[in-house]
Amino acid sequence: MPSFNQGRFLNQALTSIFEQDLPLEVFVVDGGSTDNSLEVISQWEHRLAGYRSHKDDGQAAAINEGISRGSAKYVCWLNSDDWFLPGALARMVKAAEAMPEASMVYGRCWNHHQNGGKRRPVWVEPFSERRLALRCIISQPATLIRRSAWDRVGGVDPSLQMTMDYDLWWRLYKRVGAPEFIEDFVAVNRVHEATKTSNNRRLHYKEAINLVRRHHGRVPLKWWLAQPYSVWWKSIIR
Template sequence: MNNRKPLVTIVVPSYNQGRFLEDALNSIAVQKVPAEIFVMDGGSSDESVAIIRKWESKLAGWRSHKDDGQAAAINEGIARGTAPYVCWLNSDDLFLPGGLDKLVNAMERHAAWPAAYGKAWHLDDANGRRTPAWVEPFNERRMATRCVITQPASLIRRTAWTAVGGLDAKLKMALDYDLWWRLYRSGGPLGFVDEEVAINRNHDETKTRIHRRLHYKEAMETVRRHHGHVPLKWWLAQPYAVWWKTLIR
């Protein structure tokens, strides 16, 4: 990116997302904060490797082979970096211009925050429509009823990441939700930055659309594990979110 010492380690996990990957990398490249980028590709058979090779001179590292899943790939990439702040940007998501800079500036001002997160947009890939993601200031009771943090709009202090051992590689869906809880239990409330930071792209191949049942199962288990019980809201929302939305896809 530039010759300054990196402030942020950014991991881009990807698998057969070549049609989105370059947009994700471009969104990192326009950030002003110095970053080291690691692309962890799961052995894609599309144009992904050609795109990665095109960007190779701007990357701190990359690889493309079968791995143990998204969480394990992110843990691997972050372990290869050295910067004091860490995050991951899925290859179908985007940083908004200046978004990462806003998160770094907020973390520099609030040394006690284990992590920070900002506002984000959902982008419907089918029609290009943007809608605001449901994000709000951190509160345990609210976190127990829904995840109030949108992952691409987040930044984590490396010391906090190391303290909790990174992502739980056994999780396939709720890996970020579980991480927010563990960061909170270990280091206190996560900081909210009241500015737009990122875009979460929605398309038919996203895990949350394909594996709705597993998503709810892992999320509810995460709440029970970290909060002690599962609020009624989860039981009421599950039939609509899992069964009805699956039928109308």
């Protein structure tokens, strides 16, 4: 779990992990928070496989660090403002065990809007390269990755700030095998004013377009048509 100054959400995220019906290795990789994060972490220290808190090289580097410290057969990361639904990890492990050729499995996810509490489904769908080139059809909190596949691709790319997950899905697909989709809702993605996606839409689109070009060979027209609305108009009406 990468985290930085998310103390107001951290307890819910950790609670959702430790309520799963599985033995787990959980590492909290904190970027030197100055809020109440360390107080929350200390309440869970007896359940954690480890934690640290100091300035680091960013979210992607923290994710790689945390996962490298474990040894479990399956890996994932949960951002500290998101949470798992009950039984989520057990359902994904069961699916992964039934599909040993899959590099990862993923399920459905809710977007929970912090202001107003509205909950809507994230756009998630069964995997195909054509659809992945049009949009990110996999929601990161709702994923479980085979460690052997993670090690083969070298984890997430620390040079990316906004799209390290989207890039990872492409590399897992190209180098290991296609992800497998399960219909279950397994996680909740919290939407709030401090998320990177809300505050840096221009960089998000720039990174996404570059990686689609790199992995798919061309950029579908949809990206150029959607960019004005997603980057400029959404920034105005937030």
